[in-house]
Amino acid sequence: MSEDVTHFTDVDRTKDPGFFRRFLDEGNKIPTIVTSKPIILEGLRLRGGEHVLDVGCGTGADVFEVAPLVGATGHVIGVDVSAAMIGEARRRAEGRSLPVAFEVCDSQALHFGTGAFDAVRSERMLMHVPDAELALFEMTRVLKPGGRMSVFDFDWETQFCDSPHKETTRKITQSFCDGMRNGWIGRTLPRLFKANGMDEITVKPRTMFLTYPFLELLLGGHVARACAAGVVSREEADQWWTHLAQANRAAVFLYGYTAFIVAGVKR
Secondary structure (H helix, E strand, C coil), X not given: CCCCHHHHHHHHHCCCHHHHHHHHHHHCCCHHHHHHHHHHHHCCCCCXXXXXXXXXXXXXXXXXXXXXXXXXXXXXEEEECCHHHHHHHHHHHCCCCCCEEEEECCHHHCCCCCCCEEEEEEECCHHHCCCHHHHHHHHHHCEEEEXXXXXXXXXXXXXEECCCCHHHHHHHHHHHHHHCCCCCHHHHHHHHHHHCCEEEEEEEEEEEEXXXXXXXXXXXXXXXXXXXXXXXXXXXXXXXXXXXXXXHHCCCCCEEEEEEEEEEEEC
16 A cells, blocks of 8 residues: 555554655656745845745755755755655765754754744745644744745645546545645635745745656555545546556646745844
8 A cells, every 4th residue: 555645644654655755756756736836936036145044945956956056055945754765865965065964953953043044944844843833933933034945745625626426526635635734725825924924925836747657656555545445436536546547548638726926034
């Protein structure tokens, strides 16, 4: 059985932490993710020499992209609650000669001083945090006045799927959304930015389109557990997957959801 991506907060306690590393690597290949990263960076307005924090850095891919932008006089720190992820990020940093560092750290209790950073970014992390509002408070706290923050996250209630099995689709998408710690985090980000003293707030929605293989990676473990819990029957799940596989072979597969990129300046 595949791991359930709604368990990202517990990566180090799952049977296969490597699954989550593979999941992140494959997710970074999704075209909408690829084209969203420059927009996230635009929100940080980096000119060189900044100290930047990437919260929920995973394997460090975005830290490596930010590092050349801050240059030799800047510095980028990536933090993640998972020791396995930080270990992989440090391994990937070897030999790169970049101004980066990686630390195990809980986003809800960042161990940095108030106003320590010129810019803070986070991507696809807040949906997994037990207390997303506390995490966003901490991210704002470590940002200096006039500093920029840019956050990219999903709204799982907005999933859409072209399937004749409407009730099964609703059961699967709703249970997946509710299985996330913060399935609605995308739509709440503008309000949370304002509540934490951010100005010049911009909101840029992005429509995510998935391939069938990535959907299997995304939902495979969850649907199996939903069947075991009686949320959906195995017959319903089999019919649902069979139709989507057929649609994929016929080149008419369609599945997606909405993401939000929210950026702002700390007053």
